[in-house]
Amino acid sequence: MTNHWEGHRPEPESCREQDIGRFEILHTDGRARLGRIHTEHGLLHTPALLPVVNPNIRTIEPREMWDRWNIEGLITNSYIIWKHDELNQKAKQDGVHQLINYPGVVVCDSGTFQSYIYGDVEVEVEEIIRFQKDIGVDIATMLDVFTRPDMSREEVKNGVELTAERAQPSLQAAEGMMVNGPIQGGLEWDLRELSATSMSEHGFAIHPIGGIVPIMEKQRYLELLKVILSTIPHLPQNRPVHLFGCGHPMLFPMTIALGADLFDSAAYALFARDNRLLTPWGTVKLEGLEHWPLTTPSLFGTTPEQVRAMDVDSRCKILAEHNLDVSIAELDRCRQAVRDGTIWELAEARSHQHPALREAFLWLINTLPNRGEKSTDDNRWHNAWNWILEANVAQRGGGVRFISQESNCRPWVAVARKLLHERWKQTGEKKNVLILHGRSGPWREKVGTLVRRIRAQTREIEILVHTPIGLLPWALEDLNPFAHIQGSSMLYREVPELEWCKTELSRMNLKPEKIMLLDMKNKSDLMDSIILEFPELELHNDHIQDEEEIRMIEIEQCIARLALFANLDPDIAVQELVDCSFIHSRTRRVKNILLNDGMHIASPRMRDGGLSMTAAGAKWLHSFRKEPLPEGFENRKLEVNTHKGPPWVVIDSDAIPFVKDGRNVFHGFIKAVDSWLRLGTYCHVVDENGELIGHGTCMTTIVGMKDHNKGVAIKIRDGIK
Numbered sequence: 001m002t003n004h005w006e007g008h009r010p011e012p013e014s015c016r017e018q019d020i021g022r023f024e025i026l027h028t029d030g031r032a033r034l035g036r037i038h039t040e041h042g043l044l045h046t047p048a049l050l051p052v053v054n055p056n057i058r059t060i061e062p063r064e065m066w067d068r069w070n071i072e073g074l075i076t077n078s079y080i081i082w083k084h085d086e087l088n089q090k091a092k093q094d095g096v097h098q099l100i101n102y103p104g105v106v107v108c109d110s111g112t113f114q115s116y117i118y119g120d121v122e123v124e125v126e127e128i129i130r131f132q133k134d135i136g137v138d139i140a141t142m143l144d145v146f147t148r149p150d151m152s153r154e155e156v157k158n159g160v161e162l163t164a165e166r167a168q169p170s171l172q173a174a175e176g177m178m179v180n181g182p183i184q185g186g187l188e189w190d191l192r193e194l195s196a197t198s199m200s201e202h203g204f205a206i207h208p209i210g211g212i213v214p215i216m217e218k219q220r221y222l223e224l225l226k227v228i229l230s231t232i233p234h235l236p237q238n239r240p241v242h243l244f245g246c247g248h249p250m251l252f253p254m255t256i257a258l259g260a261d262l263f264d265s266a267a268y269a270l271f272a273r274d275n276r277l278l279t280p281w282g283t284v285k286l287e288g289l290e291h292w293p294l295t296t297p298s299l300f301g302t303t304p305e306q307v308r309a310m311d312v313d314s315r316c317k318i319l320a321e322h323n324l325d326v327s328i329a330e331l332d333r334c335r336q337a338v339r340d341g342t343i344w345e346l347a348e349a350r351s352h353q354h355p356a357l358r359e360a361f362l363w364l365i366n367t368l369p370n371r372g373e374k375s376t377d378d379n380r381w382h383n384a385w386n387w388i389l390e391a392n393v394a395q396r397g398g399g400v401r402f403i404s405q406e407s408n409c410r411p412w413v414a415v416a417r418k419l420l421h422e423r424w425k426q427t428g429e430k431k432n433v434l435i436l437h438g439r440s441g442p443w444r445e446k447v448g449t450l451v452r453r454i455r456a457q458t459r460e461i462e463i464l465v466h467t468p469i470g471l472l473p474w475a476l477e478d479l480n481p482f483a484h485i486q487g488s489s490m491l492y493r494e495v496p497e498l499e500w501c502k503t504e505l506s507r508m509n510l511k512p513e514k515i516m517l518l519d520m521k522n523k524s525d526l527m528d529s530i531i532l533e534f535p536e537l538e539l540h541n542d543h544i545q546d547e548e549e550i551r552m553i554e555i556e557q558c559i560a561r562l563a564l565f566a567n568l569d570p571d572i573a574v575q576e577l578v579d580c581s582f583i584h585s586r587t588r589r590v591k592n593i594l595l596n597d598g599m600h601i602a603s604p605r606m607r608d609g610g611l612s613m614t615a616a617g618a619k620w621l622h623s624f625r626k627e628p629l630p631e632g633f634e635n636r637k638l639e640v641n642t643h644k645g646p647p648w649v650v651i652d653s654d655a656i657p658f659v660k661d662g663r664n665v666f667h668g669f670i671k672a673v674d675s676w677l678r679l680g681t682y683c684h685v686v687d688e689n690g691e692l693i694g695h696g697t698c699m700t701t702i703v704g705m706k707d708h709n710k711g712v713a714i715k716i717r718d719g720i721k
């Protein structure tokens, strides 16, 4: 039988000249992204693992990596080639691709790592770039200064400054070749930030994060996270980020979730030489193994005993092949997870499999979100958490796969809670709160009648339901993700604690005089319990229900949705919707909301409990705007700015006719945005006079609006002529 990869994979085609150097982002999930880098030797899809190839020692032939593993790019070392006469001559004569016999994207490092290992290198800054240009590498690396974690602050600072000084001469010598601009800074978080901002000013194609090998070798993953979080938020979003020397698959999910795009692995070969196997949850020694921890195509049909009995070279080769199999498979898993919107979940799951990963992940979900703004460092992590939140969409397809209380810490759950807490506002004064708990949704089906019976008699009780991710006002009873939890019914069994309820309520600005917790599973008549609890309201048990009460609940639902999704002031909505009417579906759900003149302004969405505005509704919302026209792209924080209406996106006049025709707004045509614009939320597109041109959904963050120059920025629902 032949292997499926036998026979050759065709050589790559060069990307179009005008595209070379471009990084296109195709898909995102929080800060994780799927992208592709355009090069002369084809596309490099990210996240990608670049296997390290030492031109002197080839454990796996680069050509085999291309043919058998579909590897689109690898990394080799220009300093090693430059230093060895024979390699140097051959590379200059035939090019680096021929030298290592590889047709795909060749990235080259510069000798910095050698200077870290051996103390110094002999090559000059421009010389090593010119050499990389001469031998035809696709992505070169400048000679940065390796900043070790044990260096003094002064030494690190010198390293950062010297690296920054070398940026311009390196790019000049590169004459248009794509160049890596590494970020240094050791464990000095402000210097990491400084390095990121100063290197961003130059025209680098990619930013590797350097100086992290020693901390990864010691499995200091918490520090690795801190390096990442003090660096990536300060890099332009349209450039890929490479974690230099990071190649262990156990690190992929968490670092990809935080925005890493490229990895390089010498680990597959180094660990093989040391008789060790990589797995997505750590490293396993071959010695003493009876069974494989996981089987890969390379190991299939062998036993650990047979592999131990092999000669050194064969054993090293098969283990390296396994290590590459595992790494590529984990990377693929991550890519699919980004597509599915589950990369954070994968990081969460993997963190349970290794103590050092666990430590880092626990910091990420417990410490980071609770940082205030007390000290400079505190402020840094506070901003880093907001940077993660900014990239998350609150309402998304599917539900929350609730595995443990940790599932509550997923950033998009935090964003959904934040949106609810900031934007929902109680209508009228209700001194009492009733919290329904004990059962999963859909609550409308289970206790809708009870709620109507209460409403028919009193407006004095605010009704909320208890969900595993927080309290939910009845007016938003079908809101995603609160209403879409996938998990055991056990999750609803626990009675919420009163103190917790009070905290939740205060987050929604509710300070009730009385709180009643009512278990929906109670066998007795629930209405009886409510009558007993609130004697002063003089409630009764008769079944009166008139259309007016149902209508009132529906109006409350509309006000809540307009506040949440269109950021409309509930006080305005109350006045405007007094005489509104509804068109109902066969199941008596509100299908369309009409103003008193019959104008259809919006339709509630069944899918996620959201709201779809019509063009007429957009104009109606537009008429309430009081804020001035925005200028620029201000704001990095998630600020409250509640109820100022839909955020505006001011576009270039060139794009106006297209948007009026209902076409999307592309990056590069945006002149200014309101500071409360958020990814995945509703927004208005206006011209430079504030005239409404269209309305739709924002597809990126404010910083993304500024940084990106390709792709859809606003998905237009309707153009407005």
Ligand code: GUN
Pocket: 109, 110, 111, 112, 113, 141, 142, 144, 145, 146, 147, 182, 209, 210, 211, 212, 213, 244, 245
């Ligand atoms: N390889 C691993 N770490 C580094 C680094 O900091 N700089 C460079 N150029 N290469 C590396």
